[in-house]
Amino acid sequence: xxxxxxxxxxxxxxxxxxxxxxxxxxxxxxxxxxxxxxxxxxxxxxxxxxxxxxxxxxxxxxxxxxxxxxxxxxxxxxxxxxxxxxxxxxxxxxxxxxxxxxxxxxxxxxxxxxxxxxxxxxxxxxxxxxxxxxxxxxxxxxxxxxxxxxxxxxxxxxxxxxxxxxxxxxxxxxxxxxxxxxxxxxxxxxxxxxxxxxxxxxxxxxxxxxxxxxxxxxxxxxxxxxxxxxxxxxxxxxxxxxxxxxxxxxxxxxxxxxxxxxxxxxxxxxxxxxxxxxxxxxxxxxxxxxxxxxxxxxxxxxxxxxxxxxxxxxxxxxxxxxxxxxxxxxxxxxxxxxxxxxxxxxxxxxxxxxxxxxxxxxxxxxxxxxxxxxxxxxxxxxxxxxxxxxxxxxxxxxxxxxxx
Amino acid sequence: xxxxxxxxxxxxxxxxxxxxxxxxxxxxxxxxxxxxxxxxxxxxxxxxxxxxxxxxxxxxxxxxxxxxxxxxxxxxxxxxxxxxxxxxxxxxxxxxxxxxxxxxxxxxxxxxxxxxxxxxxxxxxxxxxxxxxxxxxxxxxxxxxxxxxxxxxxxxxxxxxxxxxxxxxxxxxxxxxxxxxxxxxxxxxxxxxxxxxxxxxxxxxxxxxxxxxxxxxxxxxxxxxxxxxxxxxxxxxxxxxxxxxxxxxxxxxxxxxxxxxxxxxxxxxxxxxxxxxxxxxxxxxxxxxxxxxxxxxxxxxxxxxxxxxxxxxxxxxxxxxxxxxxxxxxxxxxxxxxxxxxxxxxxxxxxxxxxxxxxxxxxxxxxx
Numbered sequence: 001x002x003x004x005x006x007x008x009x010x011x012x013x014x015x016x017x018x019x020x021x022x023x024x025x026x027x028x029x030x031x032x033x034x035x036x037x038x039x040x041x042x043x044x045x046x047x048x049x050x051x052x053x054x055x056x057x058x059x060x061x062x063x064x065x066x067x068x069x070x071x072x073x074x075x076x077x078x079x080x081x082x083x084x085x086x087x088x089x090x091x092x093x094x095x096x097x098x099x100x101x102x103x104x105x106x107x108x109x110x111x112x113x114x115x116x117x118x119x120x121x122x123x124x125x126x127x128x129x130x131x132x133x134x135x136x137x138x139x140x141x142x143x144x145x146x147x148x149x150x151x152x153x154x155x156x157x158x159x160x161x162x163x164x165x166x167x168x169x170x171x172x173x174x175x176x177x178x179x180x181x182x183x184x185x186x187x188x189x190x191x192x193x194x195x196x197x198x199x200x201x202x203x204x205x206x207x208x209x210x211x212x213x214x215x216x217x218x219x220x221x222x223x224x225x226x227x228x229x230x231x232x233x234x235x236x237x238x239x240x241x242x243x244x245x246x247x248x249x250x251x252x253x254x255x256x257x258x259x260x261x262x263x264x265x266x267x268x269x270x271x272x273x274x275x276x277x278x279x280x281x282x283x284x285x286x287x288x289x290x291x292x293x294x295x296x297x298x299x300x301x302x303x304x305x306x307x308x309x310x311x312x313x314x315x316x317x318x319x320x321x322x323x324x325x326x327x328x329x330x331x332x333x334x335x336x337x338x339x340x341x342x343x344x345x346x347x348x349x350x351x352x353x354x355x356x357x358x359x360x361x362x363x364x365x366x367x368x369x370x371x372x373x374x375x376x377x378x379x380x381x382x383x384x385x386x387x388x389x390x391x392x393x394x395x396x397x398x399x400x401x402x403x404x
Numbered sequence: 405x406x407x408x409x410x411x412x413x414x415x416x417x418x419x420x421x422x423x424x425x426x427x428x429x430x431x432x433x434x435x436x437x438x439x440x441x442x443x444x445x446x447x448x449x450x451x452x453x454x455x456x457x458x459x460x461x462x463x464x465x466x467x468x469x470x471x472x473x474x475x476x477x478x479x480x481x482x483x484x485x486x487x488x489x490x491x492x493x494x495x496x497x498x499x500x501x502x503x504x505x506x507x508x509x510x511x512x513x514x515x516x517x518x519x520x521x522x523x524x525x526x527x528x529x530x531x532x533x534x535x536x537x538x539x540x541x542x543x544x545x546x547x548x549x550x551x552x553x554x555x556x557x558x559x560x561x562x563x564x565x566x567x568x569x570x571x572x573x574x575x576x577x578x579x580x581x582x583x584x585x586x587x588x589x590x591x592x593x594x595x596x597x598x599x600x601x602x603x604x605x606x607x608x609x610x611x612x613x614x615x616x617x618x619x620x621x622x623x624x625x626x627x628x629x630x631x632x633x634x635x636x637x638x639x640x641x642x643x644x645x646x647x648x649x650x651x652x653x654x655x656x657x658x659x660x661x662x663x664x665x666x667x668x669x670x671x672x673x674x675x676x677x678x679x680x681x682x683x684x685x686x687x688x689x690x691x692x693x694x695x696x697x698x699x700x701x702x703x704x705x706x707x708x709x710x711x712x713x714x715x716x717x718x719x720x721x722x723x724x725x726x727x728x729x730x731x732x733x734x735x736x737x738x739x740x741x742x743x744x745x746x747x748x749x750x751x752x753x754x755x756x757x758x759x760x761x762x763x764x765x766x767x768x769x770x771x772x
Contacts, residue, residue: 047737063734078731082738086690087594088474088683095467096458096728113589114596114685134589180578181591391590 037076038289040066041102043093044081045109053213053239055081057258058108058131061277068282069289078102085111087118094119098126104288106281107131116141127288127296132183134390136303140293144280145389147307149190150337151273153344154315154330155255156194157352158270159233160202161323162253169201172231174221174243176212178402182393187237187273189397190344191255196399197350198329205229206402213239222246229403233270244269253321260316270326272316279312280304305389309338324356332361345388347381370395371402410761421759428755432747439743443735450729457721458728466610472724474682475692477620478503478675480716482698484627485671487707491631492644492664498545498560499695501567502669505541506534506676508571511686514601515583523600527615530601530677538673539666541567546665550658564695572688584686594685603681616678623671628709640664672698704752722748 042062046055063073071077078100080093090112097105098119104127107116113133120128120141128141136142159171173191177184188206195202207221218236222243225231227250235255236243244265247254254265256272287300306312318327329352336342342350342363349366352359368377368384376395377384387393396402416424437447452460457472459465482499489496510530518526541563548554574584578592586595605614631637639660643650647657675694680686701719705711726741 041731047739048734049737049739073734077734079734079737080727080731084687084689084692086683086687086692087596087685088679089689089692091683092471092474092724093727095464095471096731099458099462099464099468100728100731101461101463110591111593111687113593114586394590 038071038104038285039100039102040071040077040285041097041100041105042077042079043083043090043097043105043107043109043112044079045083045085047081048079052241052259054258055108057275058106058277061275061279061281062106064278065281065285068278069285071285083109083112085109087115090115091119094123098123102126103293104129104285106284125293127284127293129284136297138297140296142297142300142303144284144304146275146277146280146312147305147389148273148275148313149186149344149388150308151313151315152187152190153194153197153337154333155235155271155273156191156196157198157329157333158315158318158322158326159191159235159253159255160195160198161326161329162233162270162321163195163202164199165323166232168230168232169199169203170229170231171195171202171204172222172225172229172234173204173206174218174225174234174236174238175206175208176238177210178206178208179394179396182388182391184237185396186345186388186393188400189393189395191235192397192399193344193349194333197333198325198352200351202399204235204400205231206396206400208402209238215240215242218242219246223250225403226250226252241265256316262316262319266319268321269319270322271318271330274314274316276311276314279306279310305386307337308334309340325352325354325359328356328359329361332359336361343383345377345393346383347377347379369398371398371400373398406765409764409766411764412760413762416759424755424759425752428751429748432744432751435747435751436744439740440736443733445733445736450733453729453732454725455721457725458731464610466612468728469611470614472720473614473617474679475724476716476720477614477616477682478679478692478694479697479701479720480713481620481623481675481678482672482694483701483705483712483716484624484709485668485675486698487702487705487709487712488627488631488640488671489665489668490702490707492640492661494546494549494644494661494665495557496542496545496560496665496668497557497695497699498541498563498669499672499698500691500693501560501564501695502538502541502672503676503679503691503695504564504567504571506538506673507680507686507690508567508574508676509533509537509673510677510680511584511597514597514680515595518598518601521600523602523604526601527604527681530681531674534673534677534680535670536673538676539670541673542665542667542669543662545669546662550661568688571686571690575686575688594687597681597684601681602684603678614682616682619678620675623674624709624713627671631709636660636663700749704749719745 044055048059050056066073078097083089083093106129108131110132113130113135116128116130117135120137124140130143132145133143163169163171173188175184175188179185192204205225207225209217209221218238218240219242222234223246225234233253234243234247236257241261241264244254244256244261248265248268253270254268255270259274261272262269291299333350347365347368348363351362351364354360365380367375367379369375440447440450457468459468462468486496486499513530513533545556545559548559549556575594576592584594586593603614603616605612639655643657643660650657679690701712701715705715722745726744730736730740
C-alpha cells in the first residue's frame with residue numbers, strides 16, 4: 001500500500017507542476033492569436049475526420065476557403081462534431097463556440113434551423129450561416145445552399161446519351177428520399193429532364209432507401225435497379241459510392257454524387273454532380289472579416305444560392321465511358337445556365353440533336369408537367385428554381401417512375 | 405504450470421479504496437494523455453479545458469455553466485430513478501423509452517395548452533403528464549414481470565425501441581394532424597413550444613438558474629430519504645434481496661414492485677419533460693443516451709444516492725468538457741470524447757475490482 005501511495009503522490013505532483021507551468025505559457029500565446037484575426041466556428045452532423053460524404057465535403061470547403069484566405073485551420077477554426085439535430089444539443093454547441101470567441105458560425109445540417117434562428121437573436125455580434133434551411137434575419141443570419149440541380153441536369157445529359165448508345169431507355173436512381181425532400185426530388189427531376197433532352201423515351205426508375213447513408217441499402221437498391229428494372233445507368237443521391245461500385249461490377253454505367261467517383265468505378269462512371277462548398281465559405285468568411293455582423297446579410301447579398309455560374313456546383317470531368325456526343329451537349333447546356341439565359345425548371349425544354357462534332361440545341365416551349373399530369377409551369381413560362389432551393393418542390397416530373 | 409485465482413479481500417479500508425479510485429483516474433488521464441500527445445496535442449491544455457468545462461478565457465461563462473447543467477439534470481434524475489429499480493433487482497434498462505415517453509407527453513401538453521395557459525400552469529401540467537405517461541409504461545413492465553414472470557430486461561429494452569420509433573414517426577410525418585411540426589417548413593422539423601411552456605428560471609446576472617436544476621436536487625435528496633428512512637424504501641430492499649422473505653413478512657410483492665417501478669419510470673419521464681421544456685422542443689435525439697449513461701452511473705455509484713450525485717457531476721464534466729476541449733483541435737472529433745469516457749470507466753472498474761479481489765498464483769492442480 002505504501003508503494004501505491006508514493007506512486008500516486010508522485011504522479012499527482014507531476015501533473016500539478018505541468019499544469020501550472022503550461023497554463024502560464026498558454027495564456028501568452030492565446031493573447032497573440034486572438035488579435036485581429038477572425039475565428040471560424042463550425043457545427044457538423046458527422047465527424048471532421050470522415051473521408052467521404054456530406055460532412056467531409058463541408059469540412060473540405062471550410063478548410064480550403066480558410067487556406068485561400070491565409071487563415072490557420074488549427075488556430076482560427078473551432079469545430080464541434082457529431083451534433084445531433086436536437087435544439088438543446090445544437091444550442092449548447094453554439095454557446096460553446098460563441099464562448100470560445102467565434103465570430104462566424106456555420107451549421108451544416110437542416111435540423112439545426114431552430115437553434116440557429118434563436119442564436120442569431122441572442123448573439124447579435126456573431127454571424128450565423130445555416131445550410132439547406134429557409135430561415136434568415138436581415139442582419140447577422142443567412143441561409144445557404146447551391147443549385148446542384150443544374151449539375152444534375154448535366155449528368156442527366158450524359159446518362160441520356162449513354163442510354164441512346166445502348167438502346168436501353170431505363171435509367172436508375174438510388175435516392176435517399178423522394179418527394180418529401182425538395183433536395184432529393186429536385187435532383188431526380190433535373191436528372192430526368194437532362195436525360196429527356198437527349199432521349200425523349202428515357203424513364204428514370206427511382207429506388208428510395210429512406211436514409212441519407214447506409215452502404216448496404218445503397219448497394220441493394222442499385223442491384224435491384226439493374227436486375228429488376230434493367231437500368232443501364234445508375235445515378236445516386238446518397239452518401240457512399242456503393243451504387244457506382246455495383247454498376248461497375250454489373251457492367252452498366254453510373255453517375256456518382258458529391259465527389260468524383262471515377263476511381264471507385266473506373267469502367268462505369270460517367271460524371272458526378274459535385275459541390276464546391278469553399279466558394280460560399282470563402283465569400284462568407286471574407287464578408288464577415290470586412291464588415292460588422294449586423295451588416296452581414298446585406299453585405300453578402302442575402303441568402304446564398306450559388307450555381308454553375310458561381311462555381312458552387314459543377315460536374316466532375318467526363319470519363320472515357322461517355323458517349324461521344326455528351327461533352328459537346330453538356331458544354332452547350334452549361335453555357336446556357338452560366339449565362340443565365342436558361343434554367344432547368346422552366347417552361348422551355350432543351351432538345352439536343354446531331355452527331356458528335358455537330359451537336360445542336362433547340363429551345364422548345366414545353367409545359368413542365370408532373371408525372372401525375374399536373375402542369376407546374378406552362379409552356380414558355382419562367383423558372384421555378386427558387387422554390388426548389390427553399391424547399392417547396394414536392395413532385396416528380398413526367399418521366400420519373402417511383403419504384404418501391 | 406501455474407494458474408491464477410481470485411480471492412476476495414476484506415482487509416481494504418475505505419481510505420485505501422478511495423486511493424485506488426484516484427489511482428484509476430490518474431492512470432486513465434495518463435493513457436488519454438499518451439493518445440493526445442501522439443496526435444500532437446498538449447494533454448495538459450486539453451485536460452485543463454476539459455476539467456474547467458472551457459470556462460478559462462470564455463466570453464460567455466454563464467452559458468457554459470448553463471450548458472453543463474442541461475447535461476447534468478437529466479442524467480442525475482435518470483440515474484437516481486434507475487437506482488431505485490435496481491435496488492429491487494428489477495433491471496429497468498428502459499430509461500431511454502421512458503424518457504422519450506415523458507418528452508412526447510410534455511410536448512403534447514406544451515403545444516395544446518401552452519397557447520392558452522400561463523407558465524405556472526403549463527409547466528406543472530407538462531411534468532404531471534410526462535410522469536404519468538412514463539409511469540404507466542413502468543407499471544406495464546412491472547405488472548408483466550410479477551404476474552407473468554416476463555423478463556423485465558427484454559421488455560424494457562423493447563419499449564425503448566417502440567418509443568424511439570414513435571418519436572421518429574411523429575418527427576418525420578408531415579400531416580394535417582401533426583401539430584408537433586413547424587407549419588412553415590416543407591421538410592418535417594419539430595416546432596418550438598410557445599413561450600409559456602419554456603422552463604422558467606431565476607436570473608442571477610447573466611446566468612439563469614433553471615427551476616429544473618433545483619427540482620433535480622430536491623428529487624435526489626427525496627429519493628435518498630425515501631430509500632433510507634421510509635417503510636417503502638425498506639420494502640424495496642427486502643423484495644430485492646428475496647421475494648420469498650418479503651412474502652413471508654407479509655409484504656405484497658406485486659404492490660411493492662409496481663409502485664417502485666411506477667415511481668422510477670415516472671421520474672425518468674419527468675426528466676424527459678424537463679429536457680423538453682428547457683430546450684423548448686423535442687427531437688429524436690432528445691435523450692442524449694441518458695437512459696444508458698444512467699445505468700452506468702447507477703452502477704458505478706453502487707446504487708448509493710450521494711455517490712450518484714458525485715458520479716453524475718463527473719460524467720457531465722467529462723462529456724461537456726471533452727466537447728469544449730475538442731473544439732479547438734480539428735484532429736480530434738467526438739469519438740475521442742467517447743474514447744476518454746471508456747478509458748475512465750474501465751480504470752474505475754479496474755480500481756473497483758482490485759479493491760475487492762486480489763489475484764494469487766497457485767500451483768496448478770486442474771491443468772490436465
